[in-house]
Each structure stands twice: as structure tokens, then as C-alpha cells.
Amino acid sequence: MTGVITRSGAASDTNEQWETLDWETIEADVYRLQVRIAKAVTQRHWSKVATLQRVLTRSYSARALAVKRATEHRDKTRSGVDRQRWSTPRSKARAIHTLRSRGYRPLPLRRTCVSLTRGRKRLGNMPAMRDRAMQALHLFALEPVMETTSDVNSYGFRRHRFPADAIGQCFIALSHHDSARWVLQGTIKSWCHQTRHKWLIAHIPMEKTILRKWLAAKHLEKDPFHLMQDRTLRGGIISPAIANMALDGLETLLRKKFPKNDSVRHLKVNFVRYAADFIITGASRELLVDEIQPLVEAFLRERGFELSPTKTRIVEIEQGFDFLDHNIRKYKKKFFIKPSRKSTRVFLDKVKKIIKGKYSATPLELVTILNPLLSRWGHYHHHVVSARAFSSADYAITGALWRWARRKHPRKAVKWIQAKYFPPFEGRAWRFSASIKDGNGTISRQPIFLLAHLPIRRHVKIKGKANPFDPAWKQYLEKRVTAAFKPERLKGTSRMRGNPHVRFLESRGGFV
Numbered sequence: 001m002t003g004v005i006t007r008s009g010a011a012s013d014t015n016e017q018w019e020t021l022d023w024e025t026i027e028a029d030v031y032r033l034q035v036r037i038a039k040a041v042t043q044r045h046w047s048k049v050a051t052l053q054r055v056l057t058r059s060y061s062a063r064a065l066a067v068k069r070a071t072e073h074r075d076k077t078r079s080g081v082d083r084q085r086w087s088t089p090r091s092k093a094r095a096i097h098t099l100r101s102r103g104y105r106p107l108p109l110r111r112t113c114v115s116l117t118r119g120r121k122r123l124g125n126m127p128a129m130r131d132r133a134m135q136a137l138h139l140f141a142l143e144p145v146m147e148t149t150s151d152v153n154s155y156g157f158r159r160h161r162f163p164a165d166a167i168g169q170c171f172i173a174l175s176h177h178d179s180a181r182w183v184l185q186g187t188i189k190s191w192c193h194q195t196r197h198k199w200l201i202a203h204i205p206m207e208k209t210i211l212r213k214w215l216a217a218k219h220l221e222k223d224p225f226h227l228m229q230d231r232t233l234r235g236g237i238i239s240p241a242i243a244n245m246a247l248d249g250l251e252t253l254l255r256k257k258f259p260k261n262d263s264v265r266h267l268k269v270n271f272v273r274y275a276a277d278f279i280i281t282g283a284s285r286e287l288l289v290d291e292i293q294p295l296v297e298a299f300l301r302e303r304g305f306e307l308s309p310t311k312t313r314i315v316e317i318e319q320g321f322d323f324l325d326h327n328i329r330k331y332k333k334k335f336f337i338k339p340s341r342k343s344t345r346v347f348l349d350k351v352k353k354i355i356k357g358k359y360s361a362t363p364l365e366l367v368t369i370l371n372p373l374l375s376r377w378g379h380y381h382h383h384v385v386s387a388r389a390f391s392s393a394d395y396a397i398t399g400a401l402w403r404w405a406r407r408k409h410p411r412k413a414v415k416w417i418q419a420k421y422f423p424p425f426e427g428r429a430w431r432f433s434a435s436i437k438d439g440n441g442t443i444s445r446q447p448i449f450l451l452a453h454l455p456i457r458r459h460v461k462i463k464g465k466a467n468p469f470d471p472a473w474k475q476y477l478e479k480r481v482t483a484a485f486k487p488e489r490l491k492g493t494s495r496m497r498g499n500p501h502v503r504f505l506e507s508r509g510g511f512v
Contacts (some may be wrong), residue, residue, distance in 0.1 A: 002432050018089035021064060029061035030140055031469075038144040038469035049205060053141035057207070063099045070129060073136075073237060084129045098130055099137055101210060106131045108218040127236050134210070135238040137490035142206050144469040145474040146241050151251035152464035156275030159468045160477055163324045164383050166274040167337060167460030170328055173270035173281050174317055175335040180268035180281035184288045185321050187311035188247070188300065196304035204242055217360035240275070244301050247273070253299060254280070254292070274324055288314050326384060337384040343390055347377050348396050355400045359407060363434035364423060366404075367446050370397075374449040383459035390451035401432045401448070 033056045040048040056062050074459050086092050096186065109125035127135065140264070147158065155166040173179060185492070197215050201208055213237070251271045260271040270281040270290070282288040293314075300306055315321045320329025325343035329336060351370065358366055378390065405421045418430070425431040425447050433447040466473045 018093040025062040026064055030065055033470050034144045037179045038148045041145050041148040056141045057137050062140050064094050066133045067095045069136040070133040093389045094178055106217050110256050139238045142241055145205050146245050147467050150248050153271055154273045164459040165462050166272055167326055169272045181317050182282050182285050184280040185307045185315050186278050189306050189308040199303050250299055291464055339381045339386050339389045352400045355404050371449040378454045379450045382454050394450055394452050
């Protein structure tokens with residue numbers, strides 16, 4: 001290896017090759033400093049936290065890992081105003097030495113339009129490549145603080161925490177016969193870009209100079225420059241962490257006012273949050289309307305947030321509500337969590353749209369496109385009561401594929417189409433599949449992914465106090481990741497693409 005990494009994280013050769021970097025050693029160096037930062041936060045030694053953060057953001061290992069993170073991000077193919085992508089090993093190696101705090105000035109953000117469901121769109125901002133890497137670099141220093149100080153039942157944009165954990169906490173809080181009957185379901189309006197700058201600068205524990213520059217960044221839209229007002233790095237790598245830290249403390253505030261002791265236990269106040277969506281349970285509607293909702297609004301107002309009037313409501317558990325694409329409801333004292341109708345409808349509309357737009361495609365191309373989508377949606381919902389929803393979705397998708405085959409061959413008989421595209425496969429009389437011929441002339445079939453074949457498995461919720469930067473929790477978290485790769489859970493899928501643990505590992509490049 002031409003670039004040797006020392007214990008301090010410096011490189012002995014500035015002309016190192018990107019391919020020869022020892023990523024295992026680099027990740028270990030960064031993780032070691034992150035553990036020290038988390039320990040200092042636990043001890044409330046904030047001056048030591050600031051010192052360790054400066055050491056981390058100036059180390060070679062962290063800068064190299066930040067370049068790797070920026071170039072492997074989901075937006076790696078989209079460029080900012082600099083039109084750079086750092087796609088070659090040489091450009092990545094050079095980029096490591098550009099991540100310097102002294103003299104750093106962020107470039108304007110490129111305004112982009114992001115498509116949402118049902119034809120809706122919203123404006124987003126795309127940072128330049130160097131700014132993305134700088135955000136990733138400072139995220140390494142901020143993440144241990146966030147994980148150590150976050151609310152226990154906050155699950156969005158955090159390591160080893162997924163929507164399934166938030167749904168599991170909802171089950172714990174609402175499934176018992178004496179659980180709370182009323183729920184305040186809230187969504188924070190203008191998530192991630194309405195935070196007050198003064199509050200952020202005063203309370204986010206990172207380099208204030210860098211944070212001020214990011215908050216004062218401009219965006220470029222059709223040539224003229226426009227100043228960004230009241231935004232927090234929307235579209236940046238570090239923006240979810242900053243927004244999460246701006247909302248942390250709400251659960252602590254509720255616990256202080258409604259502690260779990262005999263005097264207020266009957267109020268049954270519980271809190272669950274995933275990013276901008278949260279629920280708060282209560283024993284009565286009056287408690288939620290008169291005490292809890294004003295408390296939440298005052299907490300958010302201080303930070304520049306507000307509740308969405310159209311998505312915030314108070315409902316009875318027998319009426320049910322949708323949370324993270326799941327429907328949570330009690331049916332005559334029986335508690336069920338199922339895929340929501342809206343989630344299922346949007347998913348099926350997307351699948352049908354793909355099928356309708358691929359009439360000229362081959363069956364193998366269609367299967368290749370649809371299987372990851374079906375697997376991802378199925379694994380997202382396979383930990384709840386979803387067997388009926390899976391069967392209905394399979395029926396609708398099979399019907400759409402049958403119409404695709406009939407339109408592709410309008411003059412062929414039904415039996416001919418059935419024999420070509422829906423032959424018997426693995427005990428089923430009808431199953432859409434594509435034929436594949438290998439080099440030896442052997443013909444095999446690639447079937448469509450069936451949701452009904454996906455086993456329903458209860459997700460084990462993560463322990464609330466688990467901290468990935470505390471060595472005491474390392475073995476526990478490693479066991480959770482290992483459990484996601486059990487052979488029986490990987491059966492019938494391609495590396496279990498829809499599994500949240502696998503997505504986490506792929507995005508991080510492995511567990512440290």
C-alpha cells in the first residue's frame with residue numbers, strides 16, 4: 001500500500017492510490033474516535049467533545065471515508081453546480097486533500113424537482129460534490145452526539161433503527177387490553193427546512209463556523225442566485241441528523257410532565273417518533289387536546305417547526321390510524337397492524353404503471369424490474385398482519401401481467417399464452433415466469449416474486465437505549481445484524497434486498 005495510515009490518521013504519502021487504501025483500518029480509526037466522542041457526551045465533558053470532533057474532522061481516515069460516503073450516496077449520479085461526480089479513483093484520491101475547514105466556502109445549491117406519490121412534486125437542493133463530502137465528514141463527528149442524546153423512542157435516520165422498530169413500539173404501547181384508547185397522530189410541517197438558524201447555532205454541537213456557512217448557502221435556479229431563507233441543508237447528507245437533533249427532547253419533556261409513576265400512570269402517555277411523523281397516546285381525548293397538544297406546539301414553535309393542520313388529528317384506537325404505511329387499529333378488543341390501504345394502492349398503481357409501459361419488453365426484463373420492487377415492499381410489511389394484503393396484491397399483479405401477455409399476443413389462444421408465460425411452477429398451476437437459456441442450451445425459468453410465499457415474521461424491536469458507539473452494545477447490535485442474514489430469511493430473494501438491515505449494511509459498506 002502506497003499510502004500508509006498511521007494511528008493518528010495521517011497519510012505518509014500524498015500520492016496514494018484510491019484502490020490500495022485499507023478501508024478496514026480507516027473505518028476502525030474513525031470508529032475509535034467516535035466511541036471517545038460518545039463517552040465524552042455521556043460524561044457531559046462538552047469541551048472534550050469539541051476537541052475530539054476537531055481531531056476527527058481533520059484526520060486523514062475520516063476525510064477518506066467521507067469521500068467514499070459521498071461517492072456512494074444514492075445521489076452519486078446527480079451533480080451540483082460544479083458538475084463534478086468524482087467517478088474515477090484518481091479524482092477520489094485528490095478529493096481527500098480538498099476537505100479542509102480553513103478557507104472553506106460552500107458552493108450554491110442546485111435547485112431540483114423531486115417527484116412524489118400521486119403526481120406531486122417538491123423542490124429539493126443538490127449540494128456540490130465537495131460540500132457533500134464535507135457534510136459527510138462532519139456527520140461522522142455529529143453522529144455519536146446524536147445517538148447518545150436522542151430520545152429513546154426516536155427511530156428515523158438513526159443507525160440500526162428502522163420503521164419496523166417504530167411499529168413494534170406502537171404494538172407495545174397500544175396492544176394490551178388496558179392500553180391507551182386515544183392517539184394524537186402528528187406530522188411536522190415543512191420538515192427539515194423551517195428550523196430557526198439562531199436555535200441551531202446555539203444548540204447543535206459542531207463547528208459553528210461551518211454550520212453558519214451551510215445555513216447561509218445560496219441556491220441556483222435558472223441562472224439567478226437566491227438566498228435561502230429558514231432552511232437547514234435540505235438535500236444534504238447531514239440534514240437528517242441536524243433536524244433529528246432539533247426535535248430531540250420532546251419525549252424527555254413528556255416524561256418530566258407525565259412520569260411513569262403511580263400518580264400519573266393511569267394517563268398512559270407514550271411517545272413514538274420516526275423523522276417528522278409521531279404519535280402520542282393518552283387515556284382520554286381531553287388530555288391530548290388540553291395538555292399534550294399545546295405542550296407539543298410550544299416545543300416545536302421554539303425550534304421553528306409547526307404541526308401540519310391537515311395531517312395532525314386525534315383518533316380513537318377503535319377508529320384506527322395510518323402510521324408509516326401501516327394501519328393500526330383495534331377490532332373488538334383485538335389489536336391488528338396491517339399494511340395501509342393507501343400504501344397498498346400506491347404500490348399496486350406503481351407496479352401496474354410499470355407493466356403498462358413495458359409492452360415491448362421481454363418477460364425476463366419485466367421480471368428483473370418487478371422482482372426487486374415486490375421484494376422490497378413485501379419485506380417492509382412482512383412483520384405485521386399482511387397475509388391477506390399479500391394475497392390480494394399477488395392476484396392484482398397476476399391480472400395485470402395476464403393483460404400484458406394478451407395485449408402482446410392478441411391473436412394467440414388463451415392456452416398458448418398460459419403455456420408460454422404462466423406454466424406450472426413449484427406446485428402452482430399458474431405463475432408468471434421468464435425462460436432463460438444458458439450456454440449449454442438448458443432452459444430454466446425465472447418466476448415472478450410472490451408476496452404470498454413470504455413468511456410472516458415478527459420483528460424484534462431494538463432496545464431503546466442501544467447505542468452503536470458504546471462498546472457495551474456492540475455484541476448486541478452485531479447479533480441483530482447477523483440474524484438478518486439467516487438462510488431461512490434469505491430464501492426466495494436476491495440477497496434480501498428489501499430487508500432494512502441489508503440496506504443499512506450496503507449503504508455503510510459493512511458493520512464496523
